[in-house]
Amino acid sequence: MIKITIIGSGNVAQHLIKAFTKSEGTEIVQVFSRKKGSLTHLIDSDKIATDFSDLKEADLYIISVSDNAISEVSEQLSFKNQLVVHTSGTTSIDVLNSKNRKGVFYPLQTFSKDKAVDFSLIPICLEAENQEDYNILDTVAGSISKAVFSISSNQRKAIHISAVFVNNFTNHLYQIGQEICEEHQVPFEILKPLIQETADKIKVLTPADAQTGPAKRHDSLTTEAHLNYLTDENQKNIYKLLTQSIQNNGKTF
Amino acid sequence: MIKITIIGSGNVAQHLIKAFTKSEGTEIVQVFSRKKGSLTHLIDSDKIATDFSDLKEADLYIISVSDNAISEVSEQLSFKNQLVVHTSGTTSIDVLNSKNRKGVFYPLQTFSKDKAVDFSLIPICLEAENQEDYNILDTVAGSISKAVFSISSNQRKAIHISAVFVNNFTNHLYQIGQEICEEHQVPFEILKPLIQETADKIKVLTPADAQTGPAKRHDSLTTEAHLNYLTDENQKNIYKLLTQSIQNNGKTF
Structure with a gap:
């Protein structure tokens, strides 16, 4: 069982929480949101962290926040050498802080709060620094989507x-x-x-x-x-x- | 049973032939094509006229040719006081020759030869000069589509x-x-x-x-x-x- 922590409470974060909750082979151990109330309709209250220091160990940390906040959020993480990815289509893998292993987990879709999506059809574009990390992302992406692609930052x-x-x-x-x-x-x-x-x-x-x-x-x-x-x-x-x-x-x- | 003659052999004409062949309450009495061979895969050869003088009596004549040929084709028809419509989105009802009763029967869709369409979902925009003719068009359109609209030339x-x-x-x-x-x-x-x-x-x-x-x-x-x-x-x-x-x-x- 791969343990996942999702950091963020926006549209993409919420769709990911829903998708991983239904998937097999992965487990959401925690989500991070500044406002606890914004996610209580999706996940148990005791799994919601509102302070970075409360984040527990996980196999993968998915930062799903606005593009210009990715760098700062990745810097505020208190741990090291963990696999940390962002979900942005526009942002390079390099904006992530180097104290952790970096990657990208970009679901290519237009997400609206008011409209459900079938995640299994959504292409997920992956990038990692090494094959071992790529394999983790590939397993995680494959647990929610049938369309997984290896895509460089430039692509x-x-x-x-x-x-x-x-x-x-x-x-x-x-x-x-x-x-x-x-x-x-x-x-x-x-x-x-x-x-x-x-x-x-x-x-x-x-x-x-x-x-x-x-x-x-x-x-x-x-x-x-x-x-x-x-x-x-x-x-x-x-x-x-x-x-x-x-x-x-x-x-x- | 409303008797229909279709004049033309292009994409729209062919899709109309297919739709009316399957519909109830209407009957294709004849189609007109300069080249007989272009329609023999859709309709009996003896129902294909290649000369305007061979056109038989029908309740409705649907001219489905290129926009700039509509006027000339409507002029070449040898009969008078029949209901004659075109299928063009861009062309005014007025380009039809005044010797016949005029109307428009415009199916709003992008037709490709290589792709089948479900005609029942295609909006058909109708225009006629009087209520009696409109009612005929409404019945005919309603026999192949669930989405029939009264639309003026300007609309x-x-x-x-x-x-x-x-x-x-x-x-x-x-x-x-x-x-x-x-x-x-x-x-x-x-x-x-x-x-x-x-x-x-x-x-x-x-x-x-x-x-x-x-x-x-x-x-x-x-x-x-x-x-x-x-x-x-x-x-x-x-x-x-x-x-x-x-x-x-x-x-x-």
């Missing part, structure tokens, strides 16, 4: 930036779509099956093969009509830039 | 532009995500669950509530690091514009 940056494009920016395009609908008294519901199908297509086609629409067809009559119809300059600018980019196949023109 | 434009944002542009962001991954030897597979979850979230949250990421957090350390990491000017420009737009909540700044 993780690429993944995180790609994730910004396919998640953050895509979601923002949904928002613009909704705003255009509302401006013209059209229920946004009408677009939801299309949003779903757009994502589903990527399971069987490459994005380049799945591309359709007036930009792809170089149908300038339609793209001009769309630009004339749009009333917001920001929407027009996004329309122009993405149309150009599709026509140049995503490369600088 | 349809808004829907089509929104669809460009949530489908065409979103798919292009997937492509950019894939390119960034490939540049850094990361399998694009890693991002697919995130793409799926991004679309799934919209079922339960508004896009504004679902928005996460460094732009939303005004985390300029991360957005600057991402811009430095990107090597392609086009990718940088898209990153900058969409980051700004998220920070201004989709409005002109």
Whole structure:
């Protein structure tokens, strides 16, 4: 049984607590939260530490706090030579304090408090300083997910930036779509099956093969009509830039 | 039994033929295609007309051809006072020739030849010149879909532009995500669950509530690091514009 301590009480920490509570082969020995009450709905009160000096021995310490707090939290740990990882997509393994063995345990997903996720489908990107530590992380990740990958800090940056494009920016395009609908008294519901199908297509086609629409067809009559119809300059600018980019196949023109 | 004739042999026409073949309450009496062979895998050869003068009487003629051919095809029909509709998202009802009763039957979905769709979930946007014709379209649409909407030509434009944002542009962001991954030897597979979850979230949250990421957090350390990491000017420009737009909540700044 691998003993795990989770440090943090945010979205990712809470989803990890839920996942490890259900998994076999791992045991949450303790969680750390400045405010005890923020985690009592997930775990026994006596397993919640509010002071770093109360942390017990574990095989793995997972720091799941905001990116800019990782370094400080790792410094405040009072023990040495333990395996300590963070869960950040953007942060290098090197921000962790060197008094402990370092690693990364990055679940690549968008976590919302209000929406349950199936952890078994979430890719987990692992990094460690040596094979022995990697093997521990691999076992732990494998206990909650079927999709475990060895990913360097530099590769993780690429993944995180790609994730910004396919998640953050895509979601923002949904928002613009909704705003255009509302401006013209059209229920946004009408677009939801299309949003779903757009994502589903990527399971069987490459994005380049799945591309359709007036930009792809170089149908300038339609793209001009769309630009004339749009009333917001920001929407027009996004329309122009993405149309150009599709026509140049995503490369600088 | 409502008798339908479908004019055209492209993606949308073929998906409509499949859907009506399975539906109750409607019957495809004929389809029109310049090339007989392009539809023989879907319908009996003797139901395929290759000359407009061979078209028989039907309750509804659905013109499903490229946008710029709709007007000409509607003009070439030799009969009068029949109900004739097109399936285009971008084209006004007015491009149809006035010798027949006009309407629009627009299924809002991205159709690929290589991927089957569940037509019952596809929203169909209807427009007609009078209530009697609308009722015919409503019955026909209701025979293949559970999501039927009355939508004016002007509203349809808004829907089509929104669809460009949530489908065409979103798919292009997937492509950019894939390119960034490939540049850094990361399998694009890693991002697919995130793409799926991004679309799934919209079922339960508004896009504004679902928005996460460094732009939303005004985390300029991360957005600057991402811009430095990107090597392609086009990718940088898209990153900058969409980051700004998220920070201004989709409005002109």
